[in-house]
Amino acid sequence: MTFYVQTPLTVMISALNKISFFFRNKFNKNTEYWYSNFDNVRSKREIRKSVFSKILNKRLIKENIELKIAVLCHLYYFDLWPEFKKYLRNIKVPFDLYVNLVEGSASFQTLIKVRQQIMLLYPNATIIISDNRGLDIGGTLSLISIIADKNIEYDLFLKIHTKKSFESTTKKVGNKWRRELLNSLLGSPRIVKGILTLFKENPRLGMLGSKTWHIKAADNYYFAVSSNESGIKSLCSQLNINENIELLEFFGGTMFWIDAKTLLNKLKGSNINLIINNLEVGYFNADHESTLTHSLERIFGLLILNAKKEIVSI
Amino acid sequence: MRKDLCIFVNFSKTKIDNYVKVFVDELCRHFEKLLFVTNLEINTEASIYNNPKIRVLCFKNEGYDFGMFYKSLFFINPGDYDRIVFINDSNMLFNKLDAVFSWGNKCKADFWGITDSGQGSPGSFTESTYHIQSHFLVFERKAIGYLHAFFSQIGFQNIFDTKMDSNDLRLKIIADCEIGITQFLLSHNLTADAFFRYKDFEPAKSHPDPSLINMHIIFWKELIQQGYPFIKKKIVLNDFDPKYVPIECLPDFSDWEETVRFNMFKEMDFNQIFSK
Numbered sequence: 049m050t051f052y053v054q055t056p057l058t059v060m061i062s063a064l065n066k067i068s069f070f071f072r073n074k075f076n077k078n079t080e081y082w083y084s085n086f087d088n089v090r091s092k093r094e095i096r097k098s099v100f101s102k103i104l105n106k107r108l109i110k111e112n113i114e115l116k117i118a119v120l121c122h123l124y125y126f127d128l129w130p131e132f133k134k135y136l137r138n139i140k141v142p143f144d145l146y147v148n149l150v151e152g153s154a155s156f157q158t159l160i161k162v163r164q165q166i167m168l169l170y171p172n173a174t175i176i177i178s179d180n181r182g183l184d185i186g187g188t189l190s191l192i193s194i195i196a197d198k199n200i201e202y203d204l205f206l207k208i209h210t211k212k213s214f215e216s217t218t219k220k221v222g223n224k225w226r227r228e229l230l231n232s233l234l235g236s237p238r239i240v241k242g243i244l245t246l247f248k249e250n251p252r253l254g255m256l257g258s259k260t261w262h263i264k265a266a267d268n269y270y271f272a273v274s275s276n277e278s279g280i281k282s283l284c285s286q287l288n289i290n291e292n293i294e295l296l297e298f299f300g301g302t303m304f305w306i307d308a309k310t311l312l313n314k315l316k317g318s319n320i321n322l323i324i325n326n327l328e329v330g331y332f333n334a335d336h337e338s339t340l341t342h343s344l345e346r347i348f349g350l351l352i353l354n355a356k357k358e359i360v361s362i
Numbered sequence: 363m364r365k366d367l368c369i370f371v372n373f374s375k376t377k378i379d380n381y382v383k384v385f386v387d388e389l390c391r392h393f394e395k396l397l398f399v400t401n402l403e404i405n406t407e408a409s410i411y412n413n414p415k416i417r418v419l420c421f422k423n424e425g426y427d428f429g430m431f432y433k434s435l436f437f438i439n440p441g442d443y444d445r446i447v448f449i450n451d452s453n454m455l456f457n458k459l460d461a462v463f464s465w466g467n468k469c470k471a472d473f474w475g476i477t478d479s480g481q482g483s484p485g486s487f488t489e490s491t492y493h494i495q496s497h498f499l500v501f502e503r504k505a506i507g508y509l510h511a512f513f514s515q516i517g518f519q520n521i522f523d524t525k526m527d528s529n530d531l532r533l534k535i536i537a538d539c540e541i542g543i544t545q546f547l548l549s550h551n552l553t554a555d556a557f558f559r560y561k562d563f564e565p566a567k568s569h570p571d572p573s574l575i576n577m578h579i580i581f582w583k584e585l586i587q588q589g590y591p592f593i594k595k596k597i598v599l600n601d602f603d604p605k606y607v608p609i610e611c612l613p614d615f616s617d618w619e620e621t622v623r624f625n626m627f628k629e630m631d632f633n634q635i636f637s638k
Binding site for chain 2: 151152155156157158159160163174176177178179180181190193198319321322324325326329330
């Protein structure tokens with residue numbers, strides 16, 4: 049086990065946090081598995097190497113990549129906008145930005161000001177203020193429903209959000225988790241270029257995310273499915289997906305690049321409103337109970353596999 | 363293809379009332395898309411939450427119905443729509459809305475409603491107090507283009523950061539928003555109309571000053587007899603605050619049930635609408 053901050057006091061606090069977290073859940077095998085992920089934080093260089101190792105035709109890297117991209121950003125903690133702004137600068141090809149701000153995350157007046165700030169940098173962005181329903185999943189679906197409503201076609205969606213995870217872990221772990229996910233998807237212009245090349249090169253590629261947070265039921269069924277088995281089954285039936293939960297894969301923290309057409313086709317058909325309306329309201333951390341939100345988080349991978357596409361982690 | 367949107371604002375304490383379900387159900391016959399904006403955090407009504415035409419938005423109750431309407435305008439891009447209808451749950455619907463929308467579809471006005479009024483409110487900032495009553499407000503494309511400008515002009519966003527006595531806020535909303543929005547749009551040369559105009563309403567003409575009356579309270583029965591599809595919830599619940607309306611100024615509401623039963627749409631169920 050390695051610590052990520054090197055001063056004696058923070059090492060001690062961090063250790064105490066981990067011990068307390070571990071003992072609070074000592075009967076839960078999940079915890080150990082979950083915690084092992086936090087220690088696996090990689091450098092951008094490592095991530096870049098991982099991306100480029102997967103590109104078969106290296107000549108493609110130099111070509112212009114013409115993919116229609118929409119970035120779907122759920123910005124609950126808008127104080128993180130400066131961090132997200134920097135990450136978005138790493139996308140050197142045109143993209144459309146969709147941002148979801150959340151009513152109740154600050155006064156409505158403040159949200160309007162944040163909206164204006166984003167508009168200064170991205171005047172063509174679509175920025176909505178929605179209700180606090182379904183955490184980042186609800187926010188993202190709200191953005192997708194706008195795209196579906198307007199019949200706009202995209203090749204790729206990048207789904208990101210201001211993950212802090214206050215409730216389940218300590219703030220630093222939340223930050224660490226978020227940065228690992230963001231670094232894997234947007235860590236540098238080269239990483240982004242590599243990812244887009246991968247999608248261009250391999251039309252069967254349906255979803256891509258962080259290797260650290262790529263969770264598979266085949267490796268640890270209990271951890272991957274958790275208490276959401278019934279929720280996942282019910283969603284599978286609603287979305288007309290074969291409910292082979294043993295194949296379930298997802299990216300913990302729910303940030304990924306995903307094939308937009310596959311996702312839109314599935315969600316359009318099953319009606320997004322029905323799903324969004326039934327998502328839980330407010331903040332919750334339901335480690336031990338089934339929620340529609342956490343079930344949905346686990347569905348994206350199945351949806352891709354069902355469309356005979358591949359999930360790749362870098 | 364035309365794009366119309368209905369924004370229905372609901373305030374509930376524990377569950378969504380039956381009359382709201384009936385109202386929303388009828389609205390869904392006229393709209394492909396409806397935003398059900400509520401302060402209620404829990405799903406208590408499958409017919410609303412599981413209706414694919416409806417997106418439920420759960421917002422904090424700030425700024426009364428106009429606060430909810432204002433917030434909803436940031437969830438959508440108003441410019442995408444040909445018509446936005448703003449309705450609150452202060453009325454109970456017991457008839458079909460076909461006649462209203464059929465009239466509205468022929469109406470040439472830029473914004474319209476079911477009833478208008480000349481009644482003012484303390485603190486009205488405009489000289490004229492003519493307005494379309496906000497329980498049912500329809501904005502056509504040209505008027506939609508002015509919605510954000512209107513709210514910016516009255517500094518509506520500031521109400522979210524100010525602590526204001528609820529009574530003062532209520533009066534401010536009536537003055538600045540209900541009366542204000544009509545006056546703002548008229549000042550930009552937009553045109554207004556109402557399905558029931560107080561100036562043309564015969565029973566109101568006998569009143570010494572028709573502009574001072576609130577038709578759907580004072581002439582509730584006459585309106586219903588002429589096809590008005592609603593009754594104010596306050597009448598049904600007998601919930602008038604003497605602070606705002608002196609009891610002696612109110613008409614007799616005792617036969618509301620009989621009046622509604624006699625005029626209601628035959629296929630609608632009185633007990634379903636008026637039971638809690």
